[in-house]
Amino acid sequence: xxxxxxxxxxxxxxxxxxxxxxxxxxxxxxxxxxxxxxxxxxxxxxxxxxxxxxxxxxxxxxxxxxxxxxxxxxxxxxxxxxxxxxxxxxxxxxxxxxxxxxxxxxxxxxxxxxxxxxxxxxxxxxxxxxxxxxxxxxxxxxxxxxxxxxxxxxxxxxxxxxxxxxxxxxxxxxxxxxxxxxxxxxxxxxxxxxxxxxxxxxxxxxxxxxxxxxxxxxxxxxxxxxxxxxxxxxxxxxxxxxxxxxxxxxxxxxxxxxxxxxxxxxxxxxxxxx
DNA sequence: TATAGTGTTATCGG
DNA sequence: ACCGATAACACTAT
Numbered sequence: 001x002x003x004x005x006x007x008x009x010x011x012x013x014x015x016x017x018x019x020x021x022x023x024x025x026x027x028x029x030x031x032x033x034x035x036x037x038x039x040x041x042x043x044x045x046x047x048x049x050x051x052x053x054x055x056x057x058x059x060x061x062x063x064x065x066x067x068x069x070x071x072x073x074x075x076x077x078x079x080x081x082x083x084x085x086x087x088x089x090x091x092x093x094x095x096x097x098x099x100x101x102x103x104x105x106x107x108x109x110x111x112x113x114x115x116x117x118x119x120x121x122x123x124x125x126x127x128x129x130x131x132x133x134x135x136x137x138x139x140x141x142x143x144x145x146x147x148x149x150x151x152x153x154x155x156x157x158x159x160x161x162x163x164x165x166x167x168x169x170x171x172x173x174x175x176x177x178x179x180x181x182x183x184x185x186x187x188x189x190x191x192x193x194x195x196x197x198x199x200x201x202x203x204x205x206x207x208x209x210x211x212x213x214x215x216x217x218x219x220x221x222x223x224x225x226x227x228x229x230x231x232x233x234x235x236x237x238x239x240x241x242x243x244x245x246x247x248x249x250x251x252x253x254x255x256x257x258x259x260x261x262x263x264x265x266x267x268x269x270x271x272x273x274x
Numbered sequence: 275t276a277t278a279g280t281g282t283t284a285t286c287g288g
Numbered sequence: 289a290c291c292g293a294t295a296a297c298a299c300t301a302t
Contacts, residue, residue, distance in 0.1 A: 003280055032298080059281075084281050085299080115299095134299050136281060169292060178282080185280050232280060261294070263278080 002059060002082035004152055004183030005226040010080075010088040011056045014063065017090040018120075018128045019051050025121035033117040033132065034139050042078070045141055046120070049075045051128075057151050058182020062143055079143025080118075083136030089113060093125030152183035153223050160216045164204045171207070171215070172200035173260030184219070186262045188226065191235040192218045199271045200259040206274075241265040 002010070028034045028042035051063040052074070059082065065075030080088070091113075108114070118130040118139045130137055150159045163180045164171070174180055175189045184192070193200050195218035198211060207215075226232045236248060242265075245254045252269035 006280075081281085083298095084279070134279090134281095134297095136298065138282085167291065173292075176281090187280050238280095260292095262281095 002084075002086060003185035003188045003226075003232050004059060004223060005188075005229075006231050007056055007059045007061060007082060007183075008153070008227060009230065010082060011054050011061050013088050013090060014051070014054045014061070014128065017126075018063070019054065021050055021122040021124070021126065023047055023049055023051075023120050024123050027116070027119040027121075028139070030117045030135070033130070033135055033137055037140060042118075042139065042141060045076050046078065051078065051120075057145055057148050058178055059185070060143060060145050060148060060182070062145060076141040077143065079138070079140045079145070080130065081138040081143075082130075083132060083134065083138060085134040086117075086130055086132035086137035089129045089131050091127045091129060148178055148182040149180045150182065152181050152188075152219060153227070155181060155219070157216055160219070161212055164207060164212055164215070166205070168203045168205055170201045170259050171198060171204055172262075172264060174204050175219075176260050176262065183223070185232070186264075187232045187235070187238055187241070188222060189260075189262075190241060190265055191222045191226075191232070191237050193266060193271065194237040195222055197267075197270045199273050200264045200266055201257075201273060237265075 023046050026043040026046050028037065029039045031039055034042060046065060048068055049065045052066045053064040055062055060079065062077045062079040064077060067074050113129055113131045115131050115133040116129050117132045117135060117137065120128040130139060164174060172189050172193060175184045175192065192215065196214040198215065222235060226235055232238060240248055240254050246252060247254055247267035247270060250267065250269055252267055254265050255268045256263065256265050258264065
């Protein structure tokens, strides 16, 4: 589920319900999700601290952590990436849940989720849980977020032009490159290209200035719409990414192929190769 | 049973 | 060393 809009929702959940609560326990026993740390490392680093702030760039989140009671030195950052199927769930001691209820099962205690891969327990018994069936999400201390490109939600026009300025990669592959621009995933990329009426396989080097402009505008509006709607699934063309579908704008068949290593759908008539 | 999937990254060839 | 393409990762749903 998570592209930039979903990750921003998760960030907001942590901001509303996860900050300034004393951490008394950490479940970091999933050594795949918590790699490269050994089980117990994150526990040792976070117990007796609080999350003091939460940040997001692209699809990556991280939390600042407080100093210990007898110290002035802040703790390490807690990096959280949702991967393909991760969600953040806050479970209160009384069983109240914020988001993620899909994964709760009858007979389990509050906060005990079937696909729980990492969890913080707070002093009052509440928990912050990473629920992630596929385990492609990632939790680590001091994540290397400085290598990400500019955030897609706040990128400037000049930065956007620079993203497309060099190379011969298909536009879609470049939009998905998190080191070039951070936050765009497979569905958002298809929506942006559909809005801009550009074929996903067009090489970046051959774009005209007005096409770059159209892409920048589509990126801005698609992300704003997805954040407002509550996720990339609310974007107009996404339900038409399936066999036999026709473009909701002009009724032409939707075409499918692999571009940039990902399944891509576009309108055959409005998004032709030149 | 076989395949695809809202993501990232190591690896390989040019 | 840079750029682009591909496979692999873990697991579920169709």
